[in-house]
Amino acid sequence: MRQILKSLSGAVFSSLPFPRQHLYAILTLVLFSFAAMTLLPAPEHLLSDKPLPVVPDDSSTDTALNKQAADTEFITAPSDILLDDDAQDIMDGTATATTDNELQVTAYTVKDDDNLSSIFNTLNLPAALLQNMLAVDSHNVLVHLRPGQNLSFFLDDHNELQKLSIPASSGRQAVFVRQSGDKFQLLMEATNQPLPAISDEVTSAEKTEKQKSSQRPTRVLQGSIQGTFVQSAKAAGLGSDHIRRIIRVFQGRVDFRRDLKKGDSFRVLLDHQTVDGKAPNDAKVLAVILSAKGRTYTAFRNIEDNQFYDATGNSLSMTQSGKFMRYPIPGRPKVSSGFNPTRQNPVTGRIMPHNGTDFPVPVGSKVEATGDGVIVKVAHHPDCGIYIVLRNSGRYSSVYMHLSKALVRVGQKVNLGQVIALSGNTGRTTGPHLHYEFHINDHPVDPMRVDLPVNDPERTKADKKMLAKIKELKRLINA
Known part of the structure; x- marks a missing residue:
């Protein structure tokens, strides 16, 4: 039999009009083509013939992601992709030190199954800080938390916890204040302290500056749009931190690259007098009036909670509808990998945070916006695949990764529950799924456990005391 096969093969190869190696190459190509046709997804799962344009990410972002992505699921979005171009320009500048008045508040209501570790894990805060607080908790406030208790976490622009406020008994509150390094001090303060008065009188120190200054001091800086908002605001005398604050306040409502046109105007009220026509670095933004596209946008600071x-x-910390959804996939989808800021990579042994939640859904599943907002980025990354960043408001953002198709464009305003993409298997993955992240003040938190904003008038509507302050701020900014 072997002799017969050998004779036949010899006869075949001897009659070929081309070398034997060419036949091997042809057979190899045929096998590869057959394998590709078998393994590729169905045509309806691929991008359409006319996909929406996808902006390539900055190479610095690629580098940051590649350092984290030691394994398929060990990928998280760097905070800078949550900012639009104007805000990123500010972030690239030199930032001044954050003061207590600029801290951002994240509220958390204690749940029945909560403990201190789970709360810090949900808010993505280091466990070492909790240990340092327990060491100075002479009143045992932390170990006696009750369901329904409201905690206030004050974080700076670097997402580092600076203060924790916890209601105590007899009209008092326990306040853990950060000292040098990671050490904390416990203070017991009275609650419902009166709001500091806002005066338009000039202090003695400001009078001295007025005598030295070549320009008349004022607490109101104003200007009109000539070029970009950043350029116009700097020309009016505002610093980088002030401009960044204004952009964050209105994000989700105003697109500073597209909504502002030449001739639009703005007015900004500060808590300090200007020096030589410029806002001091430590001055706080108290109120803003912004005119864009024939509409007037206003913002007035509550100096009690900095909202x-x-x-x-x-x-303005709330979305237009005042609501959020817990899940970006219709129904109650299964979770394959949850939020875990201390997860260890099984291969390298390094701590590789998983700052989102993974939903194992088929390619082409509908992905819905979890809140109202503006699309600030639609891009592609080798690890994240096609992803979308939605700025829900000045405080809240959401990120959607590994998509097969984006159905929105940058600058587009979307509503709660609107389909913004189709899930996919793009980027570095082990299978089709949606990676979803929820951020508060550009800080990733557990989207399945964190307190989502609700349309509660007691929490989203100013009280009578604040309404009186708004009236006073209006008078000062229009004076």
């Missing part, structure tokens, strides 16, 4: 409200007393 901003519009002229009618509605919180």
Whole structure:
């Protein structure tokens, strides 16, 4: 039999019009083509013939992601992709030190199954800070938390915890204040302290500056759009930190690259007098009036919790509808990998945070916006695949990764529940799924456990005391 096969093969190869190696190459190509046709997804799962344009990411972002992505699922989005171009320009500048008045507040309501470790894990805060607080908790406030208790976490622009406020008994509150390094001090303070008065009187120190200054001091800086908002605001005398604050306050409502046109105007009220026509670095933004596309946007700071409200007393930290969804996939999808900021990579042994939640869904599943907002980025990355960043408001953002198709464009305003993409298997993955992240003040938190904003008038509407302050701020900014 072997002799017969050998004779046949010899006869075949001897009659070929081309060398034997060419036949081997042809057979190899045929095998590869057959394998590709078998393994590729169905045509309906691929991008359409006319996909929406996808902007390539900055190479610095690629480098940051590649350092983290030691394994398929060990990928997280760097905070800078959450900023639009104007805000990124500010972040690239030299930032001044953050003061207590610029801290951002993240509220958390204690749940029945909560403990201190789970709360810090949900908010993506280091466990070492908790240990340092327990060491100075002479009143045992931390170990006696009750369900329904409201905690206030104050974080700076670097997402580092600077203060924790916890209601205590007899109208008092326990305040853990950060000292040098990671050490904390416990203070017991009275709650419901009166708001500091806002005066338009000039202090003695400011009078001295007025005598030295070549320009008349004022607490109101104003200007009109000539070029970009950043350029116009700097020309009016505002510093980088002030401009960044204004952009964050209105994000989700105003697109500073597309909504502002030449001739639009703005007015900014500060808590300090200007020096030579410029805002001091330590001056705080108290109020903003911004005119764009024939509309007027207002923001007035509550100096008690550093949140901003519009002229009618509605919180600017809330989305337009005042609601969020827990899941970006219709129904209650299964979770394959949860939020874990201390997860260890099984291969390298290094701590590789997983700052989101993974949903194992088929390619082409509908992905919905979890809140109202503006699309600030639609891009592609080798690890994240096609991804979308949605700025829900000045405080809240959401990220959607590994998509097969984006159905929105940068600058587009979307509503709660609107389909913004189709899930996929792009980027570095082990299988089709959606990676979803939820950020507060550009800080990733557990989207399945964190307190989502609700349309509660007691939490999103200014009280009578704040409404009176808004009226006073209006008078000062229009004086």
